Amino acid sequence: AQSVTQPDIHITVSEGASLELRCNYSYGATPYLFWYVQSPGQGLQLLLKYFSGDTLVQGIKGFEAEFKRSQSSFNLRKPSVHWSDAAEYFCAVDAGFQKLVFGTGTRLLVSP
């Protein structure tokens, strides 16, 4: 069965520092992969998605993610974190019919 693992429950990054959030997936074929962000009490906003082609995908708010088939990973990165990036981040894989399987999320804290 398809699954997504986000090994870090919490991550604290200083404002202005770089960020990398880890995501590993389990899927038999070429996966469709997504990153979402959720602010407290809000719905999820799509940051970026990978379907095929270039393995480095650009998203909104300065985020990017790199698909690495050999490592079954789709890590999210940002070169310089802003305080407004503090939120919870979810990685997801399309399990077919656009039904997404989500990881348990990583809460990002940004320190001054």
Next chain:
Amino acid sequence: SQTIHQWPATLVQPVGSPLSLECTVEGTSNPNLYWYRQAAGRGLQLLFYSVGIGQISSEVPQNLSASRPQDRQFILSSKKLLLSDSGFYLCAWSVMGGLFFGSGTQLSVL
């Protein structure tokens, strides 16, 4: 542009009471519609999805049901709520290219 409306934003219900959460989508036709639940400190669990009017697929056995009476309307219901039904409920739609979520309903069953 497409928008998704979900209400109410918060709801407190006693155990054993009925539930009806509504979700409507604007600006698109024949979308796939989804209900997800997010328990505190956990990821999202797919509850139901629908590819058309009257077509509902349940992903997990539970105390809840879903209906799609119109193309862009998706309703989540329960006849008798349980304590374990508490959580954050999210409606979503897709045409292609990922899911787009509503703002969610925080349900507390007491």
